[in-house]
Amino acid sequence: MKYSLLLAALLSASSLMAVDTVQAQDSQEQQPAQSITVECATNECPPPPPALEDEPVLTHNKDVLISVTGQGVAPMNTTSPAQAYALAKRAAVADAYRMIAEKVKGVRVDGEDLIKNMMVKRSTVRTSVQAMVKNANVVETTFKDGLCEVEMEIVLSHSQFAR
Amino acid sequence: MRSRDGNRPFTFSICTLILLTSLTLHAKEYFISYRYVVKDATLYNETLYVSSAMQKCSGVPQEAIVLENSKKSNSLKEILLKNIDHFLSHVNKLALDVKHTEKTKNLHNSSTTILTLKTTCFKVDFNDNFVTIAPFK
Numbered sequence: 001m002k003y004s005l006l007l008a009a010l011l012s013a014s015s016l017m018a019v020d021t022v023q024a025q026d027s028q029e030q031q032p033a034q035s036i037t038v039e040c041a042t043n044e045c046p047p048p049p050p051a052l053e054d055e056p057v058l059t060h061n062k063d064v065l066i067s068v069t070g071q072g073v074a075p076m077n078t079t080s081p082a083q084a085y086a087l088a089k090r091a092a093v094a095d096a097y098r099m100i101a102e103k104v105k106g107v108r109v110d111g112e113d114l115i116k117n118m119m120v121k122r123s124t125v126r127t128s129v130q131a132m133v134k135n136a137n138v139v140e141t142t143f144k145d146g147l148c149e150v151e152m153e154i155v156l157s158h159s160q161f162a163r
Numbered sequence: 164m165r166s167r168d169g170n171r172p173f174t175f176s177i178c179t180l181i182l183l184t185s186l187t188l189h190a191k192e193y194f195i196s197y198r199y200v201v202k203d204a205t206l207y208n209e210t211l212y213v214s215s216a217m218q219k220c221s222g223v224p225q226e227a228i229v230l231e232n233s234k235k236s237n238s239l240k241e242i243l244l245k246n247i248d249h250f251l252s253h254v255n256k257l258a259l260d261v262k263h264t265e266k267t268k269n270l271h272n273s274s275t276t277i278l279t280l281k282t283t284c285f286k287v288d289f290n291d292n293f294v295t296i297a298p299f300k
Contacts, residue, residue, distance in 0.1 A: 004164070030178055034193075071204060072201065072204050072205070073204050073205055074205070075205050075206060084284065086247075086248060087205075087206045088206075090199060090201070090206050090251070091204055091206045091211075091284075093203045093255065093278075094199065094201040094261075094276045094278045095201070095276065097259060097261045097278055097300070098261055098263040098276050100261075101261045116224075118273065120271060122268070123267075123268070123269055123270075124266065124267070124268045125262075125266070125267040125268050126263070126264065126265070126267075126271075127264075127265045128262075128263060128264045128265070129261065129263045130248065130260075130262050130263075131260075131261050132258050132259070132260050132261070133258070133260075133261055134257070134258040135256060135260050136255060136256075136259075136260075137255075138252065138255060
């Protein structure tokens with residue numbers, strides 16, 4: 001009887017310690033994710049990584065040329081090839097503007113995953129960009145197999161940003 | 164009493180003044196805004212708003228473009244819609260507002276891009292077979 005009581009006490013003590021250890025491990029594993037969320041929520045995100053060697057940097061005496069290629073397709077219910085071309089070109093120009101805005105200003109990305117019973121039920125990624133683009137030039141337009149491609153360029157100078 | 168020869172410069176200056184005044188009065192100012200929506204890489208909707216300015220616009224007219232007006236129409240909107248490609252190539256050089264949203268749900272992607280020319284005042288000169296428009300800055 002004595003031994004059985006002692007055994008039971010030992011088992012309960014060891015199980016409590018094991019639970020504490022697992023909780024400690026869990027909290028250690030969760031720490032990095034929590035720290036990232038908290039840091040960015042208070043606008044104290046780490047500084048951006050330094051520019052790569054090939055990446056153009058905007059300086060006082062050096063302009064940066066940004067070149068993008070936007071793509072667009074014509075709607076299904078067009079009355080003529082000319083109309084299809086015109087509409088596809090407009091869509092391609094909008095795509096090119098979007099790409100310029102993304103390159104210059106950056107993209108906001110929001111992600112959301114719904115996991116239920118250890119299975120991904122829904123995965124959603126939303127990206128958005130809003131910008132005012134000025135002095136963009138259409139360099140070349142090609143239309144082939146219903147796809148219109150517009151090459152667009154914009155020159156950024158330091159004086160446009162430093163005010 | 165003045166002689167006929169003496170009156171010639173006076174008459175010329177009066178005529179010039181009348182001509183210039185009429186030309187100035189003939190130039191009108193319009194507010195133009197343009198917006199188009201592209202959904203999933205396809206043009207979805209396009210809106211062009213044209214309104215005559217009730218007050219004089221401030222600023223200096225910038226680079227002008229000449230649009231054809233073979234039907235001698237007085238409606239600027241009609242002329243712009245007829246020469247929309249030429250007008251848009253000029254508008255592209257002005258400031259355009261870009262709004263883009265993209266959603267990927269369970270690996271299905273959909274995107275919407277809205278390009279907007281904010282309401283801008285244009286100086287418009289109607290001539291016989293063409294119209295000259297220049298944005299104010």
